[in-house]
Amino acid sequence: MSTTFTVDFFCSLDGYGSARDWPGYWGKEGPEVIEDRVRTFAQDQVLVFGATTFREFRHFITMFDEPYYERMNQLPKLVFSSTLEEPLGWRNSTVLNEDAVTAIERLKRTTDVPMRSHGSITLNRALLAAGLVDRLEVIIFPAVTGRAGEAALFHGGAELDLELIESTVLDGRTQKLVYAPQLHGEVPEGVGPQRRRAS
Numbered sequence: 001m002s003t004t005f006t007v008d009f010f011c012s013l014d015g016y017g018s019a020r021d022w023p024g025y026w027g028k029e030g031p032e033v034i035e036d037r038v039r040t041f042a043q044d045q046v047l048v049f050g051a052t053t054f055r056e057f058r059h060f061i062t063m064f065d066e067p068y069y070e071r072m073n074q075l076p077k078l079v080f081s082s083t084l085e086e087p088l089g090w091r092n093s094t095v096l097n098e099d100a101v102t103a104i105e106r107l108k109r110t111t112d113v114p115m116r117s118h119g120s121i122t123l124n125r126a127l128l129a130a131g132l133v134d135r136l137e138v139i140i141f142p143a144v145t146g147r148a149g150e151a152a153l154f155h156g157g158a159e160l161d162l163e164l165i166e167s168t169v170l171d172g173r174t175q176k177l178v179y180a181p182q183l184h185g186e187v188p189e190g191v192g193p194q195r196r197r198a199s
Contacts, residue, residue: 001110004134004168005104005127008040008118009153012141016149017119024064027144033139034067040137041071045114046105050123051081078115080123101130108132113137114152123153128181129158136162136179139170159184 011017012026019026025033049057050182054077061069077093080100096103100123107115117124127133154160166178 003108003116004107006116006135006137007124007128007133007153008137009124010117010119010141011153012143012145012149014144014146014149015152015154016145016150016193017121017153019143019145019148019150020147022145026141026145028141028143028174030174032175033171036139036170036176037066037068037169038071040116041068041075043114045075045116047072047075047077048109048115048117048177049077050100050120051079051117052122053181054079054081054084054090054093056119058088058113061090064135067180071196079120093181098193101126101132104132105130119151121153124153125157128160129183131183133181135165136160136181138179140175140177142173161185 009017010025012019043166057072061073073091075092077090079088079093080096080098080103082097084095086093086095104115104127117127124133128136158183161184162179162181164174164177164179168176170176
């Protein structure tokens with residue numbers, strides 16, 4: 001028995017997951033982006049969160065009306081936290097007060113239900129560094145947030161080699177890229193630009 005773990009990340013072109021004074025989706029959402037979210041969360045899966053993203057989503061779903069929020073309410077959710085206590089204020093949620101890398105490694109071996117984590121920068125950076133992420137789904141919105149950017153998943157994280165599985169343009173301007181990530185190892189000989197031979 002085993003399952004897959006997907007990290008799901010929205011970002012601007014410069015790699016930030018959010019930005020001060022910019023709206024959600026950087027103001028660039030369109031019907032195909034929303035349809036993609038509906039399809040994504042329609043799948044049977046367990047949603048996995050760090051405490052900060054969990055608190056944010058728990059708040060978002062009461063304030064905003066996205067067509068996939070009710071499905072997120074229905075799906076089982078795990079949140080890694082040493083401070084949150086049940087009841088968590090978001091139905092079908094369970095708190096795990098343990099090391100996330102150890103727990104996800106165990107869960108991947110003992111369940112066949114796929115797991116997905118959206119956002120959750122600290123959590124997902126650790127899982128990528130541990131080699132526990134099977135799929136990396138990145139939706140890149142057409143914006144450069146520069147100094148306003150925050151929550152960059154890849155800045156300062158592990159080095160990764162990525163195998164492209166899928167590439168889709170949504171609404172004619174937003175890029176969805178799906179990768180299989182692997183920890184970056186030694187660079188093979190003979191790759192990259194080659195030095196000129198002395199004549």
